[in-house]
Amino acid sequence: MIQLTETKKSIKPESPADKIIGQLKHLITSGQLKPGDRLPAERVLSEKFGVGRSYVREAILKLEFYGLLRTNPQSGTYVSGLSINVIDNIISDIIKFNKDDFNALIEARYHLEITAVKLAAERRTEEDLAEIKSASEDYENKLLNGADGAVEEDMIFHIKIAKASKNSVVESMILILIPDLIKNIVESKICGENRGKRAVAEHRKVLEAIEKQDVSLAEQAMAAHLDEIWQISKAGFATQHIIKQAEL
Amino acid sequence: MIQLTETKKSIKPESPADKIIGQLKHLITSGQLKPGDRLPAERVLSEKFGVGRSYVREAILKLEFYGLLRTNPQSGTYVSGLSINVIDNIISDIIKFNKDDFNALIEARYHLEITAVKLAAERRTEEDLAEIKSASEDYENKLLNGADGAVEEDMIFHIKIAKASKNSVVESMILILIPDLIKNIVESKICGENRGKRAVAEHRKVLEAIEKQDVSLAEQAMAAHLDEIWQISKAGFATQHIIKQAEL
DNA sequence: ACATAAAAATTGGTTAACCAAATATAGTTT
């Protein structure tokens, strides 16, 4: 049955902490709080915003992670020295940061993995190689044993490559995307019958390129591997999207 | 490529929340907590780990951001369905995630910006173009007015390009890196006398490429721009590194 | 007047207590 009243798709109410972040942003953009200034005490802010101190702390914690605030224990929290313009742009992005955009997720993953595999081919140690090879074999075995999914084993393969890139930032970013990636891929029902075997062959090509430390070959092999996933994902997402709409 | 010896790790004592994350990781890797299971109540965990509930909540919040836990209000918190292997890898990375690795930071930024500028050249609207042009002019004016830094105006230029990429994930990742990037660039004293003028010329080339929607030209122009910063940064960091060591 | 020290106030760090929603349990009815 069709319910028109409940058209809310993943509408998530703004969390209390995000609301505080928005308030702090306003304090800064309106000039009441300048770069380098000390924030009012957490208690003051919590009263000013009419909310518990926990949420103020949560907001501060988040902004600290993004490098916009710096807290000195038992002393105070300070706004970074960045210009108002920069701070404003970053805060705006923090509030609306989500990994729900399917296409953006796949696309970003594509480019990050290309970067990672090139670095990995250049820098991999023998240990890295062994780990990647092991992950590849696990994936093959899982498929041979009849499992039609093995998305996770696939991801382990990619994780090992990311680690071999010797770039902690690139690695972390890939790691951040992986859970949502898996979720979307599984939902898209990407893994078909033939897909597994082709993926195995693709993995082997990537592995060989890394072994030979052939950067451009590694890039090419990974691009081919991800391209296929990308295409299938798009198709799968399209149908999935239609299904979801029908469910309303 | 030159491998700089790892600098003294800024001795950061493991935060209480990170300690909890480590404990939770152990619970999962040891099999006491399986994928899909419900976590013990926050009160139970806080007592079990001998710490306040706040820290348990902070840890859960962090793991939720990374997609490893999912909390149902007033009901319970559940471990994601991801395999233990994947969870283990991601948690390990969360704990040691920091943006302190200078080379990794610059390198990751380089690749992200190349990706962003290619997408921006392809997808930019007229509004995007105007914003980027405006940021570029602001940068030029700041330099003309005698300021020798203008690192922040430079970054605004890059932020606008990231927004024009129409990929929220890529944009967010660039935004996350920017504060640390600025900090390192300023410390490296990159901005010399001639640097400013060259940067202006480089910006213009990037802008032109985006205007013409010439993807490969945009990539080339951005690569040239970032390459120079990269080289100078390395040198600046090397000396800075020596200075810091001397300060001990 | 200035320097120094003691005490009071303020800060973020941490824990405990309270609340409403969700769930499990006991009781009642059929």
Added chain:
DNA sequence: AAACTATATTTGGTTAACCAATTTTTATGT
């Protein structure tokens, strides 16, 4: 025995209270 309901319990959500380190103020001595 099964199904429904009222009640008690457990849960995460939220706030208030306490703590120790720090900063500011005040008092004191020279």
